[in-house]
Amino acid sequence: MTRLRRGMGLVCVMAACGAGALLRTGHATLGATTPGSAVAGTVTLTEQAEGLHVAIRVTGVAAGDHGIHIHEQGSCAEAGLAAGGHFNPAQAPHGLLPQDGPHKAHGGDLGNITVQADGTGTLEATLPGVLLKDVTGRAMILHEKRDDFGQPTGNAGGRIGCGIIEEA
Ligand SMILES: [Cu+2]
Numbered sequence: 001m002t003r004l005r006r007g008m009g010l011v012c013v014m015a016a017c018g019a020g021a022l023l024r025t026g027h028a029t030l031g032a033t034t035p036g037s038a039v040a041g042t043v044t045l046t047e048q049a050e051g052l053h054v055a056i057r058v059t060g061v062a063a064g065d066h067g068i069h070i071h072e073q074g075s076c077a078e079a080g081l082a083a084g085g086h087f088n089p090a091q092a093p094h095g096l097l098p099q100d101g102p103h104k105a106h107g108g109d110l111g112n113i114t115v116q117a118d119g120t121g122t123l124e125a126t127l128p129g130v131l132l133k134d135v136t137g138r139a140m141i142l143h144e145k146r147d148d149f150g151q152p153t154g155n156a157g158g159r160i161g162c163g164i165i166e167e168a
Helices: 002-015 078-083
Strands: 025-032 040-048 051-059 064-071 109-115 121-127 139-143 159-164
Touching: 025 139, 040 159, 051 109, 078 139, 078 159
Parallel strands: none
Antiparallel strands: 025 040, 025 159, 040 051, 051 121, 064 109, 064 139, 109 121, 139 159
């Protein structure tokens, strides 16, 4: 029986099935934090055995690397400042979670998304030790500048895009 259930779960991964599936999925729609900005994006989150898989696509963003993190609060007000600091349940230093692991990075440390000359960019990353319920209702923040992984939050500057993570 256990084998059968595992097998069905795997099928769901391939078919990306929705309600009733073993996998939980969530999403966020990123919008600009300031009037007149064309920043937009979509985020899809999928719980997997290795962690929370996050797929991000942005448009209308200046070319180059931009820090992107899950922040503590679920608000995009005040040009994104109301989202507060990084989601950091382990009180860890700032880092790159997929590479550094949960003891050496914040739960929301996704690093950078690279934006092309046409203003689009994509990022796929898996956050080990993070469940969808941990981040549901929190804000995904896209920054003005590159995350240089300096302490305490990577010096990524202003918050140009923001969206609240919801369970799908
Ligand atoms: Cu941030």
